Amino acid sequence: MAVALLLTVAVAYAIGYAMFRSRRVEAFMLPLLDVLQSVPILGFFPLALYFFIALLPAAGAELAAIFLIFTSMAWNIIFSVYQSFKTLPRELLDMSRVYLNERLALAHVFIPAALRGVYYNLPISWANAFFFITASEVITLGTEIKLFGIGSLVVEWFDGGDVSSALVGIAVGIAANVALYLTLWRRLMSQVPQPPDKLAEATGLWLKYGGYLLAAFAIILLGFVLYTALGSTNAVLTISRLPGSFVEALAAAPFTLVRVLATLAISALAALLTLHAVVRAPRLEAGVLLGVSLISSVPAVFLYPLLGALVRGETLSVALLLPGAVVYTVLNAVAAWRDVPQDLVRAYQIRGRLYLTQVLIPASMPYLITGLLTAWGGAWNASIVAEPLADVHGLGGLMTQAADSGDIPLLVATVATMTLIVVAVNRVVWRRLYEEAAKWR
DSSP: OHHHHHHHHHHHHHHHHHHHHOHHHHHHHHHHHHHHHHSOGGGGHHHIIIIIIHHOTTTHHHHHHHHHHHHHHHHHHHHHHHHHHHTSOHHHHHHHHHHOOHHHHIIIIIHHHHHHHHHHHHHHHHHHHHHTHHHHHEEEESEEEEOSSHHHHHHHHHHTTOHHHHHHHHHHHHHHHHHHIIIIIHHHHHOOOOOOHHHHHHHHHHHHHHHHHHHHHHHHHHHHHHHHHHHSTTHHHHHHHHHHHHHHHHHHHHHHHHHHHHHHHHHHHHHHHHHHHHHHOTTHHHHHHHHHHHHHTSOHHHHHHHHHTTOOHHHHHHHHHHHHHHHHHHHHHHTTGGGSOHHHHHHHTOOHHHHIIIIIHHHHHHHHHHHHHHHHHHHHHHHHHHHHHHTOOSHHHHHHHHHHHTOHHHHHHHHHHHHHHHHHHIIIIIHHHHHHHHHHO
């Protein structure tokens, strides 16, 4: 998990800076990232198996696990860096162009500008990776590949009926997350230091050239996947079954879409209420962040016994989707509380609806959009767990069924259907919201 987190930060800075500097890169990467962050971890299983494990049998399983963990923690940090660069004040950018060369601008403007967002998202990425650690350490695509770790141990204990050991395992994981928050994450979030000159210089070089290296790696990876897929003896059979699988996936998609939209609406309301509470009482911030770390580190499968005793069906499915989505929106909204102009609010006695529409929402808009965007993907990801547990029909449940049975055509169809939905929403909603947020800063 630590290796995946370091890789995530490096990739986030490289991609975020490339998107900021080039409209063409932005136009290509923004929908691609929306797609990738909305593809459930099951959608990456074939890539993990065919690339890492098939190409590197000795270390392939461990590399596949790191890759899968990366896919569960990267997207919110990438979007946070992008949002930080995109909403830099125009006058600051103009001054950096006049008085600083590119290296100094990277070291003293761009890198520090994104640090606060990165620091706030590090704990949630870590906890989110723990949420999916059971899937990352137990790769299932018809057959199972297990790695040693807390995720695989918990799955093994549950499958063997040893519930007490499984609960101890999850308790150890949560305790580790709490200890990490108290010793590291809270310290990082309480202060955003200027990076050392050597580190800033090295990061600056990565920002300039890292995007090109990542693009080259992506092209090689895509070529290998296409070669493997087209060269397979089952390729013709897989393609022949795709039309029927797509019909099945398209029929299931609206059910999951409605659940995701309901989840986003509730999580946005929770984020604004939490932000308002923290603005009024800043001492609540530490408690909110600790609570977020705790909630996000508990997999939905462990919430099921409690929630399942209280609600059923559609209500249960949304209840299982909510924790992950609320975590993203609340964490990003809380990061904006220092941007709320409290002195003006007190001076002009701004209250009620005027305070909400003219102060709170504009101040939190860039952060809230980032939170909603990542919550959108998080809810789709969580649907692969929530829908089977709630026993409701939907795209996530269908994808889980396809992965468990090794049904590649159905898995491809469900992932592709989800991709089409995400791209459409990105074009219609998220890009316009980001442009609007940039105007409000």
